Amino acid sequence: METRGMDKRLSNLASEAAPFMARDRGRHPPAYAPGYKSSILRAPGEALVSFESTLSEKTGPAFGHNVIGALDNDLIHNFAKPGESAIGERIIVHGRVLDENGRPVPDVLVEYWQANAGGRYRHKREGYLAPLDPNFGGFGRSLTDSEGRYWFRTIRPGAYPWPNGVNDWRPAHIHFSVFGSGFAQRLITQMYFEGDPMIAQCPIVRTIADPAAIAQLVAALDMANAVPMDSRAYKFDIVLRGRRSTFFENRPEGN
Amino acid sequence: MVQHLDRLRETPSQTAGPYVHIGLTPNVCGITGVTPEDLGARMVADGVRGERITIRGRVLDGAGRPVNDCVVEIWQADAAGLYNSPMEHRGAADPNFTGFGRCAADEEGVFSFDTVKPGPVPGPRGATMAPHVSFWIVARGINIGLHTRMYFSDEEAANRDDPVLRRVVPARVPTLIGRREGDTVHFDIRLQGEDETVFFDV
Numbered sequence: 108m109e110t111r112g113m114d115k116r117l118s119n120l121a122s123e124a125a126p127f128m129a130r131d132r133g134r135h136p137p138a139y140a141p142g143y144k145s146s147i148l149r150a151p152g153e154a155l156v157s158f159e160s161t162l163s164e165k166t167g168p169a170f171g172h173n174v175i176g177a178l179d180n181d182l183i184h185n186f187a188k189p190g191e192s193a194i195g196e197r198i199i200v201h202g203r204v205l206d207e208n209g210r211p212v213p214d215v216l217v218e219y220w221q222a223n224a225g226g227r228y229r230h231k232r233e234g235y236l237a238p239l240d241p242n243f244g245g246f247g248r249s250l251t252d253s254e255g256r257y258w259f260r261t262i263r264p265g266a267y268p269w270p271n272g273v274n275d276w277r278p279a280h281i282h283f284s285v286f287g288s289g290f291a292q293r294l295i296t297q298m299y300f301e302g303d304p305m306i307a308q309c310p311i312v313r314t315i316a317d318p319a320a321i322a323q324l325v326a327a328l329d330m331a332n333a334v335p336m337d338s339r340a341y342k343f344d345i346v347l348r349g350r351r352s353t354f355f356e357n358r359p360e361g362n
Numbered sequence: 363m364v365q366h367l368d369r370l371r372e373t374p375s376q377t378a379g380p381y382v383h384i385g386l387t388p389n390v391c392g393i394t395g396v397t398p399e400d401l402g403a404r405m406v407a408d409g410v411r412g413e414r415i416t417i418r419g420r421v422l423d424g425a426g427r428p429v430n431d432c433v434v435e436i437w438q439a440d441a442a443g444l445y446n447s448p449m450e451h452r453g454a455a456d457p458n459f460t461g462f463g464r465c466a467a468d469e470e471g472v473f474s475f476d477t478v479k480p481g482p483v484p485g486p487r488g489a490t491m492a493p494h495v496s497f498w499i500v501a502r503g504i505n506i507g508l509h510t511r512m513y514f515s516d517e518e519a520a521n522r523d524d525p526v527l528r529r530v531v532p533a534r535v536p537t538l539i540g541r542r543e544g545d546t547v548h549f550d551i552r553l554q555g556e557d558e559t560v561f562f563d564v
């Protein structure tokens with residue numbers, strides 16, 4: 108009897124998705140950040156209503172290798188005509204998706220998008236005078252491997268001006284969208300490049316108050332992982348929310 | 363002196379920006395040929411179980427103007443209340459239903475999803491959550507993705523007992539109720555101001 112009870116407890120432990128640790132909102136930008144003008148009319152004025160993650164947030168969609176095409180993580184070639192390639196400084200971006208407990212997050216989708224080497228996006232609302240590169244789309248994606256690793260090849264994006272202040276420029280950056288194992292982990296962020304003096308001047312970067320949090324968005328130049336005579340490398344690790352331990356709570360969902 | 367907790371910190375959010383479509387819905391913005399179909403464009407396949415519905419609404423800013431550059435994602439249970447997720451351990455969800463949808467709003471700020479009505483889902487401490495759809499909204503000017511939920515106007519009794527709706531001041535609960543009209547459920551999202559949608563910290 109005792110053994111059976113133990114088995115049941117163990118199976119309950121395994122059969123329950125744990126809730127997420129509360130989000131540290133002080134690390135993120137506030138919704139209302141007037142230095143970034145677009146946030147003024149798009150920031151909720153009421154307080155968020157907090158509750159611990161339920162099954163609806165502890166679960167999330169998973170995507171298989173069937174959604175990933177062979178060139179999805181090669182922005183130099185995935186929009187280029189056969190035999191041609193995108194113009195710009197060739198780089199590799201790689202890193203790991205981890206959770207706050209330091210565990211790798213395997214098999215999750217990482218999507219990325221960026222401007223071309225001149226700072227121009229391929230988008231109908233884009234009006235910057237820098238030219239389009241006919242061989243550059245600016246979109247790619249990866250599925251993390253069993254150790255949470257992802258990597259892609261691209262060109263270093265250019266800085267670009269944008270209408271906020273009279274003379275505001277975005278530092279070179281790559282946008283990232285990351286899925287975790289639960290919908291509560293959903294995250295969109297931007298990666299910047301080590302050594303770029305434009306980072307400190309950017310109103311969007313400055314929506315984040317904590318300098319340590321800003322540093323977490325700056326990819327390190329990783330010459331050890333460069334491909335000689337081909338591409339330099341940058342390392343960018345991404346940390347998603349972690350699940351908390353459920354001591355004394357090993358009951359099936361709903362009990 | 364004290365031991366270290368040895369924990370990492372979550373990567374901070376940054377706005378998705380005005381060109382979010384390149385990354386999330388490339389085919390919508392003319393980047394074709396890289397991926398045959400945008401992620402989340404189709405939630406249902408032939409043979410799906412349950413009641414087919416269309417969820418449609420607008421996203422509006424604090425001045426009442428359409429947020430025509432946002433991307434809306436939804437995540438929901440199938441008709442039996444099961445999630446199509448590796449983290450769902452109660453049983454197998456409908457294989458013909460993904461539960462995940464993604465839609466770029468149009469020039470009028472309108473999004474729409476062809477889906478099925480979800481079943482109720484177990485909540486905390488023995489409670490049952492009324493049928494609902496989780497929403498996540500990103501756009502230029504939104505510094506961190508906004509979480510909300512849509513419940514159904516034809517589920518009054520279940521909504522009354524819903525543990526999440528019970529945390530919301532009654533006057534604001536209507537902002538979370540999708541209005542059922544035949545097979546369509548209307549659900550507008552107001553980011554700010556009068557009738558501002560309730561957003562969650564989950």
Ligand SMILES: [Fe+2]
Nearest residue numbers: 277280282379
């Ligand atoms: Fe950008």
